[in-house]
Amino acid sequence: MAGILIVAEVQKGELKKAGYEITSKAKTLGGEISVALVGSGVAGLAGNLAKYGADKIFVVDAPEYANYTTEAYVQAVAAVVAKVSPSIILIAASAQGKDFTPALAARLGVGCLSDVVDLSLEGGKIVAKRPIYAGKAYTMVECLADPQVISVRPNSFMAAEAAGAGAIENVAVTLDAAKIKAVVKSVEVAETKEPDQTEAEIIVSGGRGMKGPEEFGILRELAKALGPTATIGASRAAVDAGWIGHGYQVGQTGKTVSPNLYIACGISGAIQHLAGMGTSKVIVAINKDAEAPIFSKADFGVVDDLFKVVPALTNEVKKIKGA
């Protein structure tokens, strides 16, 4: 096998955890592991990848990549692919990864498997498991030619340190400017430390039972007490009521999440909501209606008023965490 190339993503000056997760997984598949690191001012991050098993790190560092555009990233990664000739390319299925992975595959003239949750190697070929119908079913799929281009859902694998050779090579890419037609005019990103819902390890989610926008504060308090890997989410009813932005919506027409812990507060558990969070490892439901369908999916259910349970739970979590 000709080796695996991983594309690591940088956000707010840091390597995203999902990059470590796929590097760790790649390590278990065997072969040489290369990583492409594309961005502006990112060269200093290359060393971290060696700790998780990268043998070679190809750094494409230039001001042109300060703002992400699909075309520039595809050209940069394609340049690294040409150097490495990998048989497998793994990219985190983050918002950015989902945007450029299929474009990269099409540029290379090959197929692409998106948002996979498990990978195994059978005779040099990847067989990937991916959820369809928002997780109501799974397919086992394969690419018919190399390189096999695959985006991997964050939180699907554990990041584990394992030293790789860590040779760093700077790659100068001459971008084909004629193809770069989209121009980023401005970027607005909330200055929050919260992880994105798709990458969070814990999500405290609120539904119509939250009654209004201010009340999401009690969910934020609980998430804060649970630590930096926790964030908040919402059902569509809460989003459609205008209590919280669409970026928080979990479900079939929102984000698909698979945290270690999902706490559903005042959410009834409609099929479209379950579709987005059904793969959470542990599900907690807090709902005053003992008949709510969410209880049939929850590992732990509390039948009570969320406005009493959530603040009390926040206090208990603080006690456990010794804060």
Next chain:
Amino acid sequence: MNSVVCIKQVPDTETLIKIDGSGTGIATDGVKWVMNPYDEFAVEEALKQKEKAGAGTITIISLGPDRAIETIRTALAMGADNGIHIQDADFAAKADPYATASALAAAIKGVADVKAIWCGKQAIDDDAAQVPAILGEMLGLPVITMVVKFEAAGDKAIVTREIEGGQAVIEVPLPAIFSAQKGLNEPRYASLPGIMKAKKKPVDVKTAADLGVGAAAKTAIKNMTLPPARQAGKKIEGDDADVKAAALAKALSEEAKVI
């Protein structure tokens, strides 16, 4: 300006999925079919832009079996002008996102003077979110995904796209390909007169051979399974909310070990 909207007919979101006898597809008996929810935003945006410009033709293109015509008619009833229905048994059996995009791209090439090509962010059946990007490669056009705001300005567009934790404003020359994200607009319902009119609007039926493409998939499904059923878990009992909260915290920390 003319636009094209690529739409897909998918099972309604309430559908309980069952695997069919082949083991690589779903059983379609009793399934209620609807327009992919994200494609509704795409159709609506094309209609809004046409209304603003006061000119242009909106062509709906869908690849799918016989029944997909209903979804094309729905878009025509919303106000689109004409349709192309790509119907091909070979594609039905083995189209992956690449093969689908190749058929759509061939059909789009036959539409004159297209300025905007709209798709939904993803189809909620295969959840692949690949077709817009592949169309971009095949047609040599820029692709902007996850669009939540769109403004045409002469021969370019200023669009806002959703990015992780925020938004980015992008300027792109037309023609270009856009994928619609929730928040872009509120799709209209088809009116009764709209439904009546839609019946008379032209829909071209084309096979893969008509378009000069083959169902050359680049990925293959080996099998399909259902996730293991989740069992209802433990009810946390207690006299009041405080007691239950304490018991829950304990269970999460000691039993489930997630906090």
